[in-house]
Amino acid sequence: MTAAIETVGLGKRYGRVQALDDCTVTVPTGRVVGLVGPNGAGKSTLLQILAGLLTPTTGSVSVLGSPPGGRPEQLARVGFVAQDTPTYATLTVSDHLRFGAHLNPGWDQALAADRIKRLGLDPAQRADRLSGGQRAQLALTVAMAKRPELLLLDEPVASLDPLARRDFLGSVMEFVADHDATVVLSSHVVADLERICDHLVLLSASHVQVAGDVEDLLSSHHRLTGRRRSSVPAGSDVVSSGHTDRQSTLVVRSTAPVLDPTWIVDSLDLEDLEDLVLAYMSQDVVDAHDLPMEATR
Numbered sequence: 001m002t003a004a005i006e007t008v009g010l011g012k013r014y015g016r017v018q019a020l021d022d023c024t025v026t027v028p029t030g031r032v033v034g035l036v037g038p039n040g041a042g043k044s045t046l047l048q049i050l051a052g053l054l055t056p057t058t059g060s061v062s063v064l065g066s067p068p069g070g071r072p073e074q075l076a077r078v079g080f081v082a083q084d085t086p087t088y089a090t091l092t093v094s095d096h097l098r099f100g101a102h103l104n105p106g107w108d109q110a111l112a113a114d115r116i117k118r119l120g121l122d123p124a125q126r127a128d129r130l131s132g133g134q135r136a137q138l139a140l141t142v143a144m145a146k147r148p149e150l151l152l153l154d155e156p157v158a159s160l161d162p163l164a165r166r167d168f169l170g171s172v173m174e175f176v177a178d179h180d181a182t183v184v185l186s187s188h189v190v191a192d193l194e195r196i197c198d199h200l201v202l203l204s205a206s207h208v209q210v211a212g213d214v215e216d217l218l219s220s221h222h223r224l225t226g227r228r229r230s231s232v233p234a235g236s237d238v239v240s241s242g243h244t245d246r247q248s249t250l251v252v253r254s255t256a257p258v259l260d261p262t263w264i265v266d267s268l269d270l271e272d273l274e275d276l277v278l279a280y281m282s283q284d285v286v287d288a289h290d291l292p293m294e295a296t297r
């Protein structure tokens, strides 16, 4: 099956700034992807490359099996809402829908009109008189009514209050369920996205630190508790570590079960996802040699 997104060794340089480096990611179709990373990690750069708005400096990228951007048929398959949820200040809500219909051959007017009605937006209201949350919903409506196979949303909930955030994410979930689309949402905070994402790509300092289905990420990481200076189990990579005088607690990555009897091994669940992401994000990825313990690898 064709991947929704496939990048190999992707890099983007702006002058002296390496915004994205050696980024290799495969996202299967039908996933809701959380693209998570701190400020300046390269999230917007990656999304703009996927949308065909930026050309990479190195590497290759394929979106729905073709190079991004370029041909109109390819552009019609991808919806993109940029970070500042762009709308046209002096155009009304209904102008936006007319504009969308004019520019997009696959425009779904029924979907657009139904969403505007359900959101309680006044079709005659100018975009610059809408609240931030309403503007975000309008931009999302226009992107959804294109009926894209891939929807790219750059920090869509950053400026929304908790209620608007819930409504917005609910709309995204509904769209995914109804149209079998792939969605990528970026955020600084995994807590924003963990309710709806089944796949994560974690960018930090322009590199992909970890990527995969949430279920696989959780099952390939373990929390170990044991005597300080116990050996790190063979085949495990230490993601984070904490120590008291007598005890060490590690989060390790290991695809095989950890069978070392010197450690109590706990599996991770969805509640641990944020801590796991934070450990990677803070580049707390610890080399076993730095640990106050013997490494058996």
Ligand SMILES: Nc1ncnc2c1ncn2[C@@H]1O[C@H](COP(=O)(O)OP(=O)(O)OP(=O)(O)O)[C@@H](O)[C@H]1O
Pocket: 014, 015, 017, 018, 019, 037, 038, 039, 040, 041, 042, 043, 044, 045, 046, 188
């Ligand atoms: N047009 C540009 N010219 C020069 N440098 C840029 C440009 N756009 C982005 N950068 C730099 O590239 C790096 C990655 O920026 P990018 O906007 O992709 O990160 P981000 O993860 O989306 O950040 P944020 O979460 O703050 O939006 C940053 O160091 C940024 O300063």
